[in-house]
Amino acid sequence: MTDANGAPATPVLELHGVSKTYADVHALAGADLTVRRGELLAVVGPSGSGKSTLLNIMGTLARPTTGAVRVDGHDIDELTDRELSALRATAIGFVFQQFHLAPGVRALDAVADGLLYSGRPLRRRRRLAEQTLRRVGLGHRLGHEPHQLSGGEKQRVAIARAVAGAPALLLADEPTGALDSRSGAAVMELLHGLHRAGTTVVVITHDREIAAALPREVRLRDGRIETDTADGGGRTGPTRADRPGARDRRALREARP
Amino acid sequence: MTATAPPAAPARRLRPARLSPLDVLRTGGSGLRSRPARVFLSALGIAIGIAAMIGVVGISTSSTEELDRKLDALGTNLLTVAPGETVGGGEAHLPAEATEMIGDIAPVQSVSAVGLTEARVYRNDRIPAEETGGIGVYAARTDLPATVGARVTGGRWLNTADTAYPAVVLGPDAAAQLGVHAAGPGVQVWLGGRWFTVVGLLAPTELAPELDAAALIGWPAAEQEVGFNGYATTIYTRTEETAVEDVQAVLGATANPQEPTSVEVSRPSDALAAKEATDDALNGLLLGLGAVALLVGGVGVANTMVISVLERRAEIGLRRSLGATRGQIRTQFLCESLLLSALGGIGGVLLGIGVTAGYASYQGWPAVVPLWAMAGGVGATLAIGALAGFYPAVRAARLPPTEALAAR
Structure with a gap:
């Protein structure tokens, strides 16, 4: 973890000694984790291992009981709730297991709504949404509502919503959990494509097979980080590329099936 | 070795x-948009309250408008003079020259008079004397219709030629009482112990309703045939619109200089307006009901919003x-709460306008809904929406994001 000589990229996410306690349950205990720009990693563990807690803390949806969290250069301990919201609006994209697509809302509007709190005007949100949907291979589904889409397509809409604003960090919580294996594989291929072009992706999963297929694997058990393949100095992400936004767009193009 | 944050x-x-x-x-x-049925039902609660209030205000305004138009048509410049009681308590009568004296007041445009006689009128000569049917027999001057605004619906009014002869004109109630449906040479009633020919029938007279139940005969005929004493019991006078109150002030002294206080002066249009105003109590009750409906509607909106936040x-x-x-x-x-209530408010205003228009057209009135009522209605719903939505909105905002996301 030396950062002086030849570290590949600046950290997007840093956790130092992060613990989270609910009542007297230690959901997370002393977690250290650094995610660098452009990485693709899996946080894997059985249910109850603290995955969700870790995700919430990484996504700034919850604050740790103790420890320090830095996201995209911001120490979240120093941010107010409003500032955290602004950070989520610009720097973090979320993908959920159950998609969270509102019924009756067209794919285009769902993705455009993902940019609502980023301050872009409506017309730009729509244009960006359309571009992003085309790049995840849903150009022919712009006007479709969730009930007209397959599970895999829904998750691709949700991914498009998460990455349309080119966030520094994409957090995917069990992205294949509600999908059959074929759709799941397609979704994972999409995430790989995003990563190949430089998007930083953290996949939270209980599926060891999926985790093993990713360049880096962080295993959680009972609220502790058991192993982190990055410590072995093995797999790392791509080198620093050009601007994050440009990389993300290229990633989306490549990810297109 | 532990990673220190890079120079921020x-x-x-x-x-x-x-x-x-x-x-x-x-x-x-x-x-x-995603819950149209629920939106419709909770907006309906608000709409009913607003519609009730708009309807009450609209109907009452329309009725006032109708009265104003009626008064415009009838004129508010008719004043009546009648003898009251003397200081001693006895019944007074107006001096014989009172009518002429009033006619001499400068702004007075016309003056006429009737005098109640003691005669009785019956359908025919076989009716028992006590069954008078409440019809008064009056001596009337020939210029009476022009001054009070009475209209003849059948036959004609008394003219100078027949005032000395046994001819009578019946008010609508009197005609109905006596079973007279048309006027003409063959139609007669038994009046003051002899037959009178019905030469004309009157339409209802709004400003002088006492004439509706009257049998009107010529002044000379009254004196000659039924023993009328010749004193006027009501003097009617039309004045220039701008001088009505001035004239009203001097009428008593003019009619009876000796005992001005024993004269009763009144303005029939005021009585008409006062009669309409007695509906205020009912309007208040209906407005109260509307307010209760509105309150219930507001509670409905609050309830919808609380459920919405939970769901x-x-x-x-x-988000x-x-x-x-x-x-x-x-x-x-x-x-969302404001939109929901505003929807109900606008619907309610439209519904209220519809109710007002329907009722007014049924009554033959002009339909009038004041702008302030419409603006007030929508304004009230916005206030209700804000109140009803405040607590649910605060609850929604306080929800921790992790807890919200965990909900399925």
Whole structure:
């Protein structure tokens, strides 16, 4: 973890000694984790291992009981709730297991709504949404509502919503959990494509097979980080590329099936 | 070895983006679009309350408008003079020259008089004397219709030629009482112990309703045939519109200089207006009912919003994860509540206008709904929406994002 000589990229996410306690349950205990720009990693563990807690803390949806969290250069301990919201609006994209697509809302509007709190005007949100949907291979589904889409397509809409604003960090919580294996594989291929072009992706999963297929694997058990393949100095992400936004767009193009 | 934070990237201040007013409206409306049935029902509660209030105000305004138009047509410049009681308590009578004296007041345009006789009128000579049917026999001057605004519906009014002869004109109630349906040479009634020919029938007279139940005969005939004493019991006078109150002030002294206080002066149009005003109590009651309906509607909106917040925890969590601040969540639900009530308010105003128009057209009135009532109706619903939405909106904003996302 030396950062002086030849570290590949600046950290997007840093956790130092992060613990989270609910009542007297230690959901997370002393977690250290650094995610660098452009990485693709899996946080894997059985249910109850603290995955969700870790995700919430990484996504700034919850604050740790103790420890320090830095996201995209911001120490979240120093941010107010409003500032955290602004950070989520610009720097973090979320993908959920159950998609969270509102019924009756067209794919285009769902993705455009993902940019609502980023301050872009409506017309730009729509244009960006359309571009992003085309790049995840849903150009022919712009006007479709969730009930007209397959599970895999829904998750691709949700991914498009998460990455349309080119966030520094994409957090995917069990992205294949509600999908059959074929759709799941397609979704994972999409995430790989995003990563190949430089998007930083953290996949939270209980599926060891999926985790093993990713360049880096962080295993959680009972609220502790058991192993982190990055410590072995093995797999790392791509080198620093050009601007994050440009990389993300290229990633989306490549990810297109 | 532990990773120290790299020399902090010049930490730009994070500031949440402001939503444009249009985005606020769209976001607030999105929750309504997906639940049309519930929106309709809770807006209906508000609409009924507003419609009731708009209807009451509209109908009462329309009725006032109708009265105004009626008074415009009838004129508000008719004054009547009648003998009251003397200081001693006995019944007074107006001096014989009172009518002429009033006619001499400068702004007086016309003057006429009737005098109640002691005669009785019957359908025929076989009716028992006590069955008078409440019909008064009056001596009337020939210029009476012009002054009080009476209209003849059948036959003709008394003219100078027949005032000395046994001819009678019947008011509508009197005619109905006596079973007279048409006037003509062959139609006769038994009046003061002899037959009188019915030469004319009157339409109802709004400003002198006492004439509706009257049998009117010529002044000379009254004196000759039924023993009338010749004193006027009511003097009618029309004045220039601008001088009505001045004339009203001097009428008593003019009619009876010896005992001005024993003269009763009145303005029949005031009585007409006062009669309409007695409906105020009923209007108050209906307005109160409308207010209760509105309150119940407001509670319905609050209830809908509370349920909506509970149901949409996942949406709230998602929006928080997308970067919505607590304030933006609060604004969204407040806006939704306001839209919901405004929908009910506008619907209620339209419904109220419809009710007013329907009732007014049924009554043959002009339909009038004052602008202040419409604006007030919509304004009231907005206030209710804000009150009803406040608590649910605050609850939605307080929801921790993780808890909201965990909801299925």
